[in-house]
Amino acid sequence: MIVEERMRTYINSLDMGNTPFLEELEKEALAGRVPIIRKEMQSFLKMFLAATRPMKILEVGTAVGFSTLLMCEYGPENLKITTIENYEKRIPIARENFRKAGRESQIEFLTGDAGEILKELTGTYDLIFMDAAKGQYINWLPDVLQLMHKGSVLVSDNVLQEGDIIESHYLVERRNRTIYKRMRQYLYELKHNPLLETSILPLGDGASISVKKEELYA
Ligand SMILES: C[S@@+](CC[C@H](N)C(=O)[O-])C[C@H]1O[C@@H](n2cnc3c(N)ncnc32)[C@H](O)[C@@H]1O
DSSP: OOSOHHHHHHHHHTOOOOOHHHHHHHHHHHHTTOOOOOHHHHHHHHHHHHHHOOSEEEEEOOTTSHHHHHHHHHSOTTOEEEEEEOOTTHHHHHHHHHHHTTOGGGEEEEESOHHHHHHHOOSOEEEEEEOSOGGGHHHHHHHHHHTEEEEEEEEEESTTGGGGGGSOGGGSOGGGHHHHHHHHHHHHHHHHOTTEEEEEEOSTTOEEEEEEOSOTTO
8 A cells, every 4th residue: 555545545535436337347347356447546537538638548458448438438529449458358348348338439449468469559649548467568668659649648557566666676575576676667767768758646556647748750
């Protein structure tokens, strides 16, 4: 927990909640132990969508489609979202949720490994939401940068790893060390890459918000 529990509870107690469909989907996902964005990230995304009104979003990590549908619901009317998932068990559930929500026409659902799919995508996105294998963010970044235009925003979730990120390497459980090392590299790169301006926030499990300042090949 990177934000004190009472503070988190207080902030979340002010939340007005989502549409009944999303509330139900969230309950189902949590009951099935599907990892979905926390209340804090939900609230951030809703505010961000209202402020910036992105028309094209790329999401990496669909799970059962909760965050995809939240962005459809709270984004501009003609918003298009491309979302990527590789876990076979979750793919049909996400597809069914998109159908039930009546949002199929807005969503391009790409199934397979994000590392491969990102290389094949063309064009650019106004918002890229990274919420998949945390240890891969650093490897995917070069391809992600190619998919951003000047002013595109990259939001990456769970970057502070329940607080592990500030611990000494030796205090991090052995099985988490690779992810820890790669996430530190990722955050360093986000803060030092001259193409990006990044803010790292203790929001939920930690989120980084980066805006692309220049075209890669201007
Ligand atoms: C935290 S969940 C996404 C939650 C979703 N964004 C939401 O809030 O509703 C991360 C998802 O990324 C998927 N994932 C992990 N590595 C991936 C990869 N290399 N390619 C595609 N999907 C991947 C996992 O299977 C998992 O369902």
